[in-house]
Amino acid sequence: MTGYLSIEIKRMLRGPRFIIFAIVLPVGLYLMECMLYKNQVIPHSNGITYSAWLMCSLAAYSAFTSSMHTSARVAHERSIGWHRQLRLTPLLPRNYLLSKIVVSMIVALPGPLFVALAGATLQDVHLSVAGWLQITLGIWIAALPCAVLGLVIGLYVAVEQQQMYLQGLVLLFGFLGGLLLPTTGFPGWLTAVVKTLPSYWLADIGHGALLHGTRTLVAALVLAGWTVVLSGAVILNSRREAARA
Amino acid sequence: MKTTEKTTARAEGTVPVAAPPEPAPAPAAAEAKGKSGPASQAEPAIRVTGLRKVYGEVQAVKGIDLTIAPGEVVALLGPNGAGKSTTIDMILGLSHPTSGEISIFGRAPYLAVREGLVSAVLQEGSLIDDISVRETLEMISSLYKKPLPLDEVLRRANIEDIVDRRGTKLSGGQRQRARFACALIGNPQLLVLDEPTSAMDVGSRRKFWESMRKFTDTGRTVVFATHYLDEAEEFADRVVLMRGGEIAADGTVAKIRALTAGRVLRASVPDAKEADLRALPGVTAAALRLGRVELHCEDSDKSLRALLTTYPDAYDIEISASGLEEAFLSLTAADETDVQEDAA
Numbered sequence: 229m230t231g232y233l234s235i236e237i238k239r240m241l242r243g244p245r246f247i248i249f250a251i252v253l254p255v256g257l258y259l260m261e262c263m264l265y266k267n268q269v270i271p272h273s274n275g276i277t278y279s280a281w282l283m284c285s286l287a288a289y290s291a292f293t294s295s296m297h298t299s300a301r302v303a304h305e306r307s308i309g310w311h312r313q314l315r316l317t318p319l320l321p322r323n324y325l326l327s328k329i330v331v332s333m334i335v336a337l338p339g340p341l342f343v344a345l346a347g348a349t350l351q352d353v354h355l356s357v358a359g360w361l362q363i364t365l366g367i368w369i370a371a372l373p374c375a376v377l378g379l380v381i382g383l384y385v386a387v388e389q390q391q392m393y394l395q396g397l398v399l400l401f402g403f404l405g406g407l408l409l410p411t412t413g414f415p416g417w418l419t420a421v422v423k424t425l426p427s428y429w430l431a432d433i434g435h436g437a438l439l440h441g442t443r444t445l446v447a448a449l450v451l452a453g454w455t456v457v458l459s460g461a462v463i464l465n466s467r468r469e470a471a472r473a
Numbered sequence: 474m475k476t477t478e479k480t481t482a483r484a485e486g487t488v489p490v491a492a493p494p495e496p497a498p499a500p501a502a503a504e505a506k507g508k509s510g511p512a513s514q515a516e517p518a519i520r521v522t523g524l525r526k527v528y529g530e531v532q533a534v535k536g537i538d539l540t541i542a543p544g545e546v547v548a549l550l551g552p553n554g555a556g557k558s559t560t561i562d563m564i565l566g567l568s569h570p571t572s573g574e575i576s577i578f579g580r581a582p583y584l585a586v587r588e589g590l591v592s593a594v595l596q597e598g599s600l601i602d603d604i605s606v607r608e609t610l611e612m613i614s615s616l617y618k619k620p621l622p623l624d625e626v627l628r629r630a631n632i633e634d635i636v637d638r639r640g641t642k643l644s645g646g647q648r649q650r651a652r653f654a655c656a657l658i659g660n661p662q663l664l665v666l667d668e669p670t671s672a673m674d675v676g677s678r679r680k681f682w683e684s685m686r687k688f689t690d691t692g693r694t695v696v697f698a699t700h701y702l703d704e705a706e707e708f709a710d711r712v713v714l715m716r717g718g719e720i721a722a723d724g725t726v727a728k729i730r731a732l733t734a735g736r737v738l739r740a741s742v743p744d745a746k747e748a749d750l751r752a753l754p755g756v757t758a759a760a761l762r763l764g765r766v767e768l769h770c771e772d773s774d775k776s777l778r779a780l781l782t783t784y785p786d787a788y789d790i791e792i793s794a795s796g797l798e799e800a801f802l803s804l805t806a807a808d809e810t811d812v813q814e815d816a817a
Contacts, residue, residue, distance in 0.1 A: 231615025239603050309598025313652070315567060316595070317659065318587045318616045470569075 232319055233327045240331050249297065254290030254339045255346050258282060262351055276438050280355075283347035284434035287363045289407040290339025291371040292430055293398055295378060298332045302382025303390040311469075321466050325379065332375035333368070340367045359437040370433050370447065373426045373454035380458050383465045401427035426454045516579035518543045518663045518694040519564060524573035526559050526718075533559040535718040536573070541696060541711075543578075543662070546689050548705035549698040551715035557698040558596060560715070561667045564696075565593050577663060585663075589617050592656040593665040596698075599648060602640040606632065606651045609640075610658055617659040630654035631684045646677025653684065664688065666697035670704065682708060736773035740780065740790040742766045753779045 240246055265278035273281075305311055314324060344364050347353040355363070377397070385393045402408045404418075405427025411419060422428045429447040436443075519541040526534040534556045541547050549557050562568045564575055566582030577585035585591045600609050607623075614620040627633045630653045635643060643651060649672055656664060666685075670678045685708065689695050699705055705712050705726070712729045714722040722729060735757065741764055742750075750759040755772035766787075770776040773792050780787055 231612050235604060235608060235612040238608070239601070242603060305601065308601075309595070310601055312567060312595060313598045313600075313655065316565060316586055316593050316656070317613055318589055318618075320587075 232323060233330060236327050236331045237334065240335060246335065250290070250294045250335050250338045251342050254286050254294075255342050258286040258343050258346055259350065261286070267351065277353070279347065279351040280353045280438055281435065283343055283351065283353055284363050284437055285407060285431065287340035287343040288367050288370075288427075288430045288434035289402060290343060291336045291367045292374050292402065292405075292407060292427055294339050295332050295336035295371040295375040296381070296394060296398070297335050297378060298328045298375065299378040299380075299382035299385075299394050300390055302328060302379060303385060303387040306382070307387040321470070325462055325466065328379050328382075329372075329375050332378055333372065336371045336375065337368050340364045355437055362437040363434050366433050366437075367430060370426075370430050370451050373451050373458055374430070376455055376458040376462065377426070380461045380465075383462060401425055404428070406431040424450065426451055516576070517541060518545070518578060519696065520574075520576045521560075521564065522574045524560065524563060524575065525571045526556075526563060526568070527571045532718055534563070534570075537718075537720055539713065539720065539723075541694060543694050544692050545711055546695045546709050547697075547711045547713060548709035549696060549713050549715060550700070550702070550705045551698075551721075552700055554717075555715040556718040557715055558667055559718075561593070561595075561665055561696075561698055565591065565665060589619070589659040590661060591663040591665065592659050592661040594649070594652050594656045594667065594669050596667040596669075596671065598652070600640040600643075600651060600655070605637050605639050606643075606654070607636045609651070610636075610654055613655050614658045619660060620658050621660045623658070626654050626658045629684055629687055630657055631680055644677075645672035646674060646681070649673060649677070650681060650684070653681065657688065661693070663694040663696070666695070668698050668700070670699070670701070678704075735769055735771040736792050738766075738768040738770050738773050738776055738780070738790070738792050740766050740768075740787045742780070742784045742787045745784055749783070750780075753783065755779070 261282050262279045265282070267277055267279050270276050270278055270281060315321070341364050344360060348355075348360075378394075381390060381393050381397070404411070404422045405425045406422070407427050407430065411422055411428070414422065429450050432443065433447055517540045519539065521537055521539040524534055524537040524539075525532070537556075537560060549560070551557050559568070563570050564577070564582060566586055575582055578590050580588070580590070582591070600606065604612075610623060610626065614623065627636055630650050632647070632650050632654050635647050635651065638647075640648070640651075649669060653666075653669065656666075669685075670681055673681060682704070685695070689708075697704075697708070709726055711723070711725055713720055714729070742761075743764055745761060745764075745766055747759055747761045750756065750761065750766060750768060753759075753768070753776055755770045755774075755776035756768050757771055758769040760767040768776055768780070777790070777792065
């Protein structure tokens with residue numbers, strides 16, 4: 229497994245893609261939005277600044293999008309037959325799948341880290357130690373179901389449609405989950421719906437660092453639920469592949 | 474109309490030789506057994522019994538029995554759609570049989586793959602484009618307990634010159650040789666190749682088979698699917714002809730050649746019996762259909778004399794040369810013809 233994982237990591241780090249999508253883009257987006265709001269305080273917020281709020285949003289958003297990055301690669305590898313090639317080696321299918329999730333998680337880490345760093349150094353955001361940990365490590369761990377979701381898309385969707393599905397999901401989950409816009413204006417029924425989304429709780433964990441009111445238990449339960457269900461889908465696919473008609 | 478007769482004749486099952494496989498060539502097999510340890514000593518490299526695969530309403534493989542001894546080099550010969558790839562997929566554990574048993578050195582296919590006993594070069598499938606051939610090989614090598622040294626693999630697969638290129642920078646033939654190297658690196662006892670040269674030009678094919686020969690010289694078992702007759706003739710000890718999901722003929726190359734390289738004698742013979750015809754001197758195979766006889770002869774002069782002695786009223790006699798190509802086509806012709814002719 230380590231041999232396979234290391235080549236996956238090497239592939240991921242190679243080329244500018246990783247740095248652009250996992251680091252430059254979220255940090256750039258964060259700084260740009262901060263410029264728009266000029267470090268103002270959000271009205272009726274007990275003194276929370278836009279730059280602090282956006283830092284939490286974008287830390288969560290970057291973890292969310294980059295954790296799903298595997299899907300393109302998995303779909304591509306499936307289409308070129310690399311999957312079958314690997315099935316002719318002693319590599320266990322579950323180790324292949326685990327490697328993909330590990331790589332996704334590695335890709336998901338720098339986003340929150342660098343956004344937090346930018347917030348602390350360039351935007352003068354202050355958080356407690358626990359707060360900083362929450363928007364970096366907390367968000368990172370919470371991105372696990374999204375990493376599995378990326379894998380599910382890569383396994384189930386044909387390579388030609390993979391981008392469409394991925395972008396659609398990013399947009400839908402991003403908007404509805406409150407990663408891109410606040411959900412406060414949503415009607416009651418929609419709020420109830422979005423509370424089942426992993427992205428909602430990812431955002432909640434991020435903003436919780438400011439609000440001191442994170443519903444950690446609920447978040448953990450919902451996210452764990454998603455992880456279990458999506459992992460089930462991965463296992464189902466793996467079984468089906470093994471018994472391929 | 475001649476072709477019609479040919480196919481109908483074969484449809485009655487006369488030409489196919491369902492000969493039991495010859496014992497493996499002694500020296501090579503002995504060497505393989507000596508090397509491969511206890512696992513393969515008692516067990517055949519491949520044992521397939523009653524293998525069937527049904528996709529919806531299509532029967533891709535219709536009941537195959539096949540035993541391949543360690544050290545044999547076997548060509549799976551047949552036209553597209555004969556069931557070769559489906560059979561190979563099942564042998565490698567890539568798909569499950571609808572029914573039937575497969576064992577590779579006495580193990581389930583997936584275990585044989587996991588233990589590195591078997592590996593394969595498939596018809597489709599490519600390498601990852603963003604890493605070099607060397608990196609791919611190193612990664613695959615790390616998955617095996619006892620891989621071959623990289624240098625040896627590069628030499629054997631003839632890819633020393635392209636090892637630092639990435640997947641995108643390889644020609645079809647180079648890519649296939651790189652994939653061959655991927656299959657070699659686990660040091661398998663059994664190598665399965667599904668039309669390995671279909672994407673190659675003549676030069677690449679020659680190079681590829683050169684390295685294949687080096688591999689088989691070490692006493693390993695090789696099974697390769699092909700629709701090139703010359704490849705089967707040149708590289709295999711044994712040829713298994715597949716047609717319409719079944720084994721149409723199975724024998725040594727010499728046997729298949731004898732079956733196919735002689736002359737074909739056709740005649741109308743009243744009251745002839747197939748078994749008697751086959752017993753005529755010089756006849757390797759016989760088919761009978763509506764009083765019309767088709768004899769495959771290794772010595773057609775002798776056969777003709779015997780035929781006329783036994784059946785003096787034989788008429789409309791014609792003798793023609795049957796190339797391997799023609800025999801191959803007749804042996805492996807599609808099933809639809811049979812059905813139509815039988816109905817007619």
